[in-house]
Amino acid sequence: MLCENCKERQATVHLTKIINDEKYVQHLCEKCAREKGEFDFEFPSFSLQNLLSGLMNLDAQPAGQVMGFAAQKLQCDNCGLTYAQFGQLGRFGCSRCYDAFGERLVPLLRRIHGSTQHLGKIPRRAGGTLKLRRSIEELRQKLQEAVAREEFEQAAKLRDQIRELEEQAREGENNEQ
């Protein structure tokens, strides 16, 4: 049977509607049925969430069951999402979930990104003194290199810069408290 609408494709969707005791029958192809919105095709789609929970469950091997059980009980005290729910949804509930689930996230994120440390942009306010501390680390590195090359004048300059930044970082941390 051909689709009543386009008369081109096979009718594979057969709709029977009963409105006020009157019966209407329609034979449509999938495309026309979808366009008419007569039928919502809800295929069980394989989503990113399925994939993520698959990745997470890799951790729950038989030998690790005890640990797995403990992890399931982890819960975020801010939004109430449990680790088990996170496993099903593949989504965090709020920013504090990251702290609540802590080290349990490491294998998952490593599998997704191949890394477990953010190296990009640091926001001005929310980053607190992180930016300063990263700069201090960089300068320390340079200081060591300068010392190794016996460039003591340069080293002294770097040392002063480091002190200054450390001072700023201390002030910043005091302000945060």
Next chain:
Amino acid sequence: MNSKQKKLSLKVSEWLRSPGPDGDIVLSSRVRLARNLRDIPFPYLASDSQSAAVLEQVRSMIPALSAAHGPVRVYTMDELDSLERQVLVEKHLISPALANNQQHNSAVLLRDDEIISIMVNEEDHLRIQCLLPGLQLERALQLAEEYDDLLEAKLDYAFNERWGYLTVCPTNVGTGLRASVMMHLPALMLTKQASRILQAIAQVGLAVRGIYGEGSEIKGNLVQISNQITLGQSSEEIVRNLYGVAKQVVEQETQARQILLNEGRDRIADRVNRSLGTLRYARLISSEEAMQLLSDVRLGVDLGLIEEVDGSILKELLLLHRPAYLQYLTGRNLDSFERDRARAKLIRLRLAGKQLHEREE
């Protein structure tokens, strides 16, 4: 709402009007940053008052955002009807997910030239998008980050030292950055080189797909290439990698075009001119057919085989013949037959040099 009044501008977005660098092959560059507010449940879990508060906070930033590079306006999803939301999707200004989300105080902030759009209460609290014509990823990143900094000056972002910017989905955490380029690759498709190259791209941690988002087919020889990894690399690094790959693909496509010209000039000239003929005279045309023919004509223009058509018109048409935009333009609902007719007419008029903005009576 009042159906006579159009809320949205029918204006063609900046990224569709001008070509930009490598604009014969790269149609657009896009950067989006996922950001969330500290401690507030993410949109899918937030209560109505919580998501309303998020929207309110973002709204309060409009004066500061507008002062930066031109006026920014807010549209909430519940004030737009489904057609208007779909128009924004077709213009790539909001995601289908945002368009379908009217419950969570979802909204979009749009800059007048439509280069910047900021989605509120989508999957994440905030998604800052910058869309530019041609291959200019670094510029897009720079612009998006400017708006990011403006917002962060007042809003309390969710960020931690280890995981970076905290997002709803673990696949976005870190930089929260998704960078993508939309490329027109007719010669690679015609010469059957595309799948080989696109597979290679997938092996270096980039995703390739059709232009209408995840899972969409490749239509009109348009592909979108984007980064997958967001953690452990800086935003600049991610953007540079993608730029490098895009440049390579540009080179491959350019070579393939040259081969087409050298080895089969008459055949390709015949094909693209036939396509132009069909577009000029067709009275009914489906979206799929239109995309394929427009892609041919665009290739003809790029190769110098068609001189009387301006390449930029084709870039607009490739996107603006979509169903919602057509219906918005004609001011009424159209069934699929009427859309095919309106589409054919729109293309005919535009190829004859007429403007789109005149309303049909």
